[in-house]
Amino acid sequence: MTAQPTDPTDPPLDPYRLPRLVLPQRYGLSIAPDLERALFQGSVNIAVTVRQSTAVIVLNALDLTISSITAADDRGRTLAGVCTLDQKAERCHLTFPEPLAPGDWTLSLDFHGGMNDQLRGLYRSTYTDDTGTVRHLAVTQFEATDARRAFPCWDEPDLKARFALTLIIDPALTALSNTAPLSEEIQEGRKIVRFAETITMSTYLLAFVVGQLEGSEPVYVGRTPIRLWAVPKKTHLMQVGRDIAAASLRFFEDYYGMPYPGDKLDLIAIPDFSHGAMENLGAVTFRERALLIDEAAASQGELEDLANVVSHENAHMWFGDLVTMAWWNGIWLNEAFATFMEALAVQEWKPEWQPLRMFLTSRASALSVDGLNSSRPVEYPVRDPKDAAGMFDVLTYHKGAVVLRMLEQFIGETLFRDGIRDYLKTHAYANAETEDLWASIGTVAGLPVSALMNGWIFLAGYPLLTVRRDGPSHLLLTQQRFRYLTPEPAASGQAPQAESLWQVPVHLQVRAGGRERSHKFVLAEATMRLAIPEDFESLIVNEGGHGFYRVRYEPDLFDRLQARLPDQLSSTDRFTLINDAWALCQAGLAPIASYLDLTTRFRDERDRHVWGLILESFGLLNQLIEATDRSSFSRLVQDRVQPAVSDLGWNPRKGEDGLTGQLRGDLIEALGTLGEDRTAQARAKSLYNGLPGNGGGIDPNLLPALVSIVAYTGEAPEYERFVHRFKQAATPQEERRYLFSLAAFRPKPLIARTLDSTLNGDVRTQDAPALLGALLGNVEAREMTWTFIKRHWETMERLFPPVGLRRMCGAVVNLATPELERDVRTFFTERRLDFGGKLAQQYLERLRIVVQWRERESEALRRYLRPFSMQSTTMRDSH
Ligand code: BES
Ligand code: ZN
Numbered sequence: 008m009t010a011q012p013t014d015p016t017d018p019p020l021d022p023y024r025l026p027r028l029v030l031p032q033r034y035g036l037s038i039a040p041d042l043e044r045a046l047f048q049g050s051v052n053i054a055v056t057v058r059q060s061t062a063v064i065v066l067n068a069l070d071l072t073i074s075s076i077t078a079a080d081d082r083g084r085t086l087a088g089v090c091t092l093d094q095k096a097e098r099c100h101l102t103f104p105e106p107l108a109p110g111d112w113t114l115s116l117d118f119h120g121g122m123n124d125q126l127r128g129l130y131r132s133t134y135t136d137d138t139g140t141v142r143h144l145a146v147t148q149f150e151a152t153d154a155r156r157a158f159p160c161w162d163e164p165d166l167k168a169r170f171a172l173t174l175i176i177d178p179a180l181t182a183l184s185n186t187a188p189l190s191e192e193i194q195e196g197r198k199i200v201r202f203a204e205t206i207t208m209s210t211y212l213l214a215f216v217v218g219q220l221e222g223s224e225p226v227y228v229g230r231t232p233i234r235l236w237a238v239p240k241k242t243h244l245m246q247v248g249r250d251i252a253a254a255s256l257r258f259f260e261d262y263y264g265m266p267y268p269g270d271k272l273d274l275i276a277i278p279d280f281s282h283g284a285m286e287n288l289g290a291v292t293f294r295e296r297a298l299l300i301d302e303a304a305a306s307q308g309e310l311e312d313l314a315n316v317v318s319h320e321n322a323h324m325w326f327g328d329l330v331t332m333a334w335w336n337g338i339w340l341n342e343a344f345a346t347f348m349e350a351l352a353v354q355e356w357k358p359e360w361q362p363l364r365m366f367l368t369s370r371a372s373a374l375s376v377d378g379l380n381s382s383r384p385v386e387y388p389v390r391d392p393k394d395a396a397g398m399f400d401v402l403t404y405h406k407g408a409v410v411l412r413m414l415e416q417f418i419g420e421t422l423f424r425d426g427i428r429d430y431l432k433t434h435a436y437a438n439a440e441t442e443d444l445w446a447s448i449g450t451v452a453g454l455p456v457s458a459l460m461n462g463w464i465f466l467a468g469y470p471l472l473t474v475r476r477d478g479p480s481h482l483l484l485t486q487q488r489f490r491y492l493t494p495e496p497a498a499s500g501q502a503p504q505a506e507s508l509w510q511v512p513v514h515l516q517v518r519a520g521g522r523e524r525s526h527k528f529v530l531a532e533a534t535m536r537l538a539i540p541e542d543f544e545s546l547i548v549n550e551g552g553h554g555f556y557r558v559r560y561e562p563d564l565f566d567r568l569q570a571r572l573p574d575q576l577s578s579t580d581r582f583t584l585i586n587d588a589w590a591l592c593q594a595g596l597a598p599i600a601s602y603l604d605l606t607t608r609f610r611d612e613r614d615r616h617v618w619g620l621i622l623e624s625f626g627l628l629n630q631l632i633e634a635t636d637r638s639s640f641s642r643l644v645q646d647r648v649q650p651a652v653s654d655l656g657w658n659p660r661k662g663e664d665g666l667t668g669q670l671r672g673d674l675i676e677a678l679g680t681l682g683e684d685r686t687a688q689a690r691a692k693s694l695y696n697g698l699p700g701n702g703g704g705i706d707p708n709l710l711p712a713l714v715s716i717v718a719y720t721g722e723a724p725e726y727e728r729f730v731h732r733f734k735q736a737a738t739p740q741e742e743r744r745y746l747f748s749l750a751a752f753r754p755k756p757l758i759a760r761t762l763d764s765t766l767n768g769d770v771r772t773q774d775a776p777a778l779l780g781a782l783l784g785n786v787e788a789r790e791m792t793w794t795f796i797k798r799h800w801e802t803m804e805r806l807f808p809p810v811g812l813r814r815m816c817g818a819v820v821n822l823a824t825p826e827l828e829r830d831v832r833t834f835f836t837e838r839r840l841d842f843g844g845k846l847a848q849q850y851l852e853r854l855r856i857v858v859q860w861r862e863r864e865s866e867a868l869r870r871y872l873r874p875f876s877m878q879s880t881t882m883r884d885s886h
Contacts, residue, residue, distance in 0.1 A: 022096050023391050024163065025066060028059045029107075031161045031168040033204070038129075038158070039175035039197070040145035040217055045122040045131050047145070051158050053114045053168075062106040064114065067155035067162035068092065068099040070128075071120045076101055079113045090116075097155055097392065116159055126281035126773060126808040128156025134238055134278040136219070142238070144218030146277050146292065148285060151335060151399075152392040154210040164209040165333045165438040171204045176217050183236060184215040185289040187271050205288065206268055207436045209331050214287030216275050223249055228256045231267050237276040237299055244299035244738060247310065248274060248317055255318040255352040259325060262351065264428045268329045268435075274298055274317065279773050281808035284316050286323030286345070293320075294773060296739030306672065306707045307665035309740045311360055314353050322348035330431055333438040335395040339385045339464070340444065342399065343407020347415075350408075359664060364616050366412050367552055367579065371586050371620065373406035374469065374557060378590065379856075380494045381848035382467040385410070386441055389844075396809060397843020409555055410463040416553040417459075417512040417527070418452045426451040459529070462509040463555060470509050474548055475561035477536060482546070485534045486511060489557050491594045491856045508533060509556075516550040518571075519543045525550055545571060552583040557590055569608065578614040585609065585617060589624050593856060599864045600871050603643070610650040615670040621647070622677045629681055630786065631823040631861040632868070639872035641683040646875070648678045657690065659706045668708030675709070679716035680751070691716035714744055718751035726757045746774060750781035750788070758788040762795045766802060776803070776811030780818035789821055797834060813842040820853040828858045 035052040055064075064078075076088040078101075088103040101114070122131040122145060132144045147157060155162040174182045178198040182188070186203035193199070205213070218238065223245045225232035233252050235245040252274055260266055269289035280294035297316040300309060326348065327341035346369065353362035376382060385407050389395050415423040426448030434443060441464055442457065449456035463469075471489035474482055488507055511530040516523055520542040539546075545567035548558045560568060568576075568584065576584065588605050591597040606621055625644050632640050655671045679687040695713040698705055705713075717725055729745045736742035749761045761782060765775040782792040796803065796815075803812060819831050832851060834840075840847045 021390075025098075025161055025166070028057070028061045029064050029112075030056050030058065031066075031166060032056060032111075033169045033171065034158075034160065035171050035173075036158055037173040037175065038215075040122065040129070042131065042143040042145055042177070042180075042217070045143075046119065047122060047129055047157075048117075048119040049158055050115070050117045051160075053116075053160075055112050055114055057107045057109050057112055060106040060108055062103045064088075064101040064103075064107075065098055066101070066159055067097055067152075068118070068159040069094070069097040069153075069155045070123075071099075071118045071156070071159060073099055073116055073118045073159060075115070075117045077115045078103060078107055079115070080108070081111050097152070099159055118159060120156070123156070124772065124806070126279055128153040130279075132218075132277055132279035136238070137240055142219060144216060144220075144238070144277065146216050146218075146279075147214045147287075148281060148292070149213060149287075150211040150285060151338075151395040152211070154213060160210050162210045164211060164331050164335070167207045167209055167331070167436070167438070169204050169207055170213050172202045172213070172215060174200045174202075174215060174217060176200065179219070180217050181220040181236075182215060182217045183220065183273050183275060183290055185213060185287060186269070203270060206329075208288055208328060212286070212288050212328055214285070214290045214292060216277065216290070216292065220275070222273075226253045228253050229260065229266060231256065231269070231272055233272045233274070235274045235276070235298065237295065238278060241276065241295075241299055244301055247300050247302050247305075247313060248298045251314045251317045251353070251356060252321065254356040255321045255349075256324075258352040258355045259321060259348065262348070262424060262427075263325050263431055265325065265329075265431055265435075267324055269324065272321075272324075274320075279771055281773060281810050284320050286320045286327055288324060288328040291320045293317075294739075296743050299739050301738045301740070304703070304707055304738060305740055306711055307360075307669040308711075310665070311353075311362070314356065314360075315349050315362075315365070318352040318356075319345045319349035322352065325431055329436065330434040331438050333440050335389040335398055336386055337440055338395075338398045339403045339407035340439065340441065342404045343385070343411055346404045346408035347411045359666075361666065364579075366409055367582050367616055368619070369405035370409045370552065370555065371582075372401050373409060374489075374555070374586075374590065376401045376849060377406055377467070377469055378489050378491050378594070379849050379852045380490060380492055381845050381852045383845050384467050385464045387844060393841060393843040395843070396813075397846050399810075400844070400846065406463075406555065409553075410460070413463070413512060413553050413555055414448070414456070414460060416551070418448070418454060418456075422452040423448065459510045459512070462507065466507045466509070468507060470507075470511055470556045471559055472511065472513075472530070472548055472556055473559045473561075474546070474564060476563065480538055480541070482537045482539055483534060484513075484530060484537060484548070486530060486556075487533070489590075489594070491590075492852065492859070506533075511556055512554060513548060514550040514553065516547040517543065518545045547576070547580055549583055550580060551577075552579045557587045558583075559587070559591055559596060569605065572608040573611045578617060581609075581612065581614065582617050582620065585620050589620065593860055595860070595863060599867050603871055606647050610647060612651070613655075613667070613670065615666055615673065618651075618670060618673060622673060622681075625677065625681050627857070628868070630784075630821050631857055631865075633865060636869055636872050638683070638877065639875040641681065642875040642877075643872060644677065644682040645684050648674050648682055649684070652678055652687070657694075657709070659708070665708065668706055672706075672708045672710075672712040676712035676715045679712070680719045688716055688720050692720070711744055714748050715751055718748040719753070721752050721757075722754060723757065726752055726760070743774075746770065746778065747781055750778055750785055753785070753787040755787075755791065758782065758785075758791055761788075762792060766799060766806070772807050772811065776807045776815035780815045783815075783818040783821045790827070793819075793822055793827065793830070800838065809842075813846060816840065816842065816847075817850055819850055820857060822854065823857045823861060825858055825862070828854050 031053050033054040038049040040047040073090045076090055077085050079085045086103045088101045091100045122129055127148050129147050132146050136142050154160050172184050175197050176182050182200045184202045185205050189201045189203050191200050220236045221239050221242055223235040225234045226249055235248050274291045276293050276295045276298040283297045284293040300313050322345040326344040332340045350362045350365045385402055429451055430444050430447035445457040468488045470486035473485045477483040513528055513530050515526045519540040588602050592602040652674050659668050678684045679691050691713045695717050729748050733745035764770050765779055782788045822831055
């Protein structure tokens, strides 16, 4: 079949891209939600430009009933049309009795639909107010492709238009949308709220919320009023959010060199919300715990999370909202940028939190996904809505953000910023592609940025740099793709794939004669030979940890580096060292014993992020250890963790910072759970039991550790108590803490109760899949949980928001036995699980890595643990 793009009745070439014969300019949209019956009615007048004569107009609509269709031109001619729906393509075809001539037309449609419970499109959120009455809100969540569930529209990010929204609501309720209200009037017992017209923007950014809402006092940044909103009785939880909202908006106006593009900014906390937050221009929506917090009761980590989310969404007001990617393959331009910028803004606001260290943790998580054979390039083809949803992953957010940071650190912060300013100015109110970004930065910096960056964006994976001595006065540096698993041999007849090469910005530090010198250069070839001074002592490749790659030192060089621990390496270099060592171990390039030996050198470590890596590696070992080795393993954990806990003590010291408090909490938690330290467990329990009813009077950084330990060691009475605390929680953070603590209990009947709570309405669907994911991480609960998930799969698919289900399935990596792995594979295959992109393959490959590694290393691990067995605790210093 030859598709004639000029014939409007032909199917378009791509079933998921709308034909461009007719383009929307402005939507006059009116919606009347019925909160009690979970229904809505609407009408829309769309000013369109017909570019080519056509009798059929194709646009998106899903689960809507459409009626009274007309098209009117500017000379008073009106045509009545009919509508056919294509459910699979999520479209409607409007057919008119004769072609619409090129020019301006107004398309008018009436429609109605139902508010769903899947937290997407136009949906209903539910809460119980302080009088015990059940109340509802109407909420929208349109990204990526769900505006079409609320009104017929051209639902693609490059089909930007202006929106003039009218909401018809119960007069007792408040309505918020992207812009300020122009007018409010009461007609026939209904309140009619008309909002100002928006800027030219994508459909996925349109938003409104209707319900009983209470707002904070406004704070002004320039002329922009910022307000926080929530359901009643929560305004006392708005102070921190308000501060970071204002600080970050101010920072971004300055950094981007451009005023905020909206007329006001509302940040709205929603009781049921599928994601963390959503950057609707001027009406940013959040789950409650991402916006509302009690500063005095919150832990350092909770405060940081909140600041990051608020700052991230504000960064999008320019990156994403003003300038938008042309299609979902380029979503990294939104998400990687917002992730990058969020850290910069928080750095300006609270430098003492060391927010730039986020790039280290982002890098670690991106390197672990991108080391999979089933990884994908950051920019990756997107066909259908599922693929679009699948793009919002670690690679988009974290690999994207850290390769931007790598570029920024390589060319310099000022040039980078000026490049961004140029990009935003050039593409404001329009769309852009990756190449546009490189063009702006490249022009400003006078550098061939595409050549440097394209490998990081358009190739899957990243290099492993191997460094060895080459004669007495040289080093040899080589690059090769890092892989955890040897890839399956290519199918016969296929030529083996040429190995990828990257342009690797290298920061090399050479220590010689007691002095350190740093060098910056690009490794573009497979190998490179470097001269070293005569009095060479040691070297660090990837100094500062900005490079998106791993480093493998030959044994002698590794020993020289290790010998500098702990004090002669920066915390960043320590982080990189331990992170790479652990990855090399998982990839079979280093024995487990060498990694575990390395951890002995970190007993004096006091950096929370470095410890975070070590504790995470212990957590993974705990998933795959044989039951008979578990107690020896616990003693190994004690051996590594106890010295730091003894030194830090259980009580905060005068004047100490939040980071130390958080570290103390993390270490004590590990000691009491993974470490099974009876003394720590007893102390945690007695401290917890001594707390007053409201849980106050204790360092908020210690409380999460106590709760974890009490849950981990807990029985029915503790469980009852924590369920109660969850239900009566005074803050969203407390609610979350007690909810997820339920996943740590080990008695089977309690696990069964937690499982039931995920489907019986006790736990919101925004949290239930994450709770199941946490249960998969509990060694005592994982099999029961997996059985439960399999049994209730259809129900979960119907009830849970897709993003939750997808993330829950990521937790199958915990099912780290050969039998369970087989079962998981069968389930994924039989159900043809597809989370978009390559996510399903990635989950399975991660599991494969862990199981294969267990088979390979379990003997060595057992041998290593022998001195830690009960009988021979005195021998443990032999390591
Ligand atoms: N745009 C996203 C939210 C989103 C993602 C909506 C995918 C629909 C589909 C938003 O900016 C975001 O990234 N939110 C994060 C929090 C952020 C701090 C990383 C989230 O919701 O997890
Ligand atoms: Zn985002």
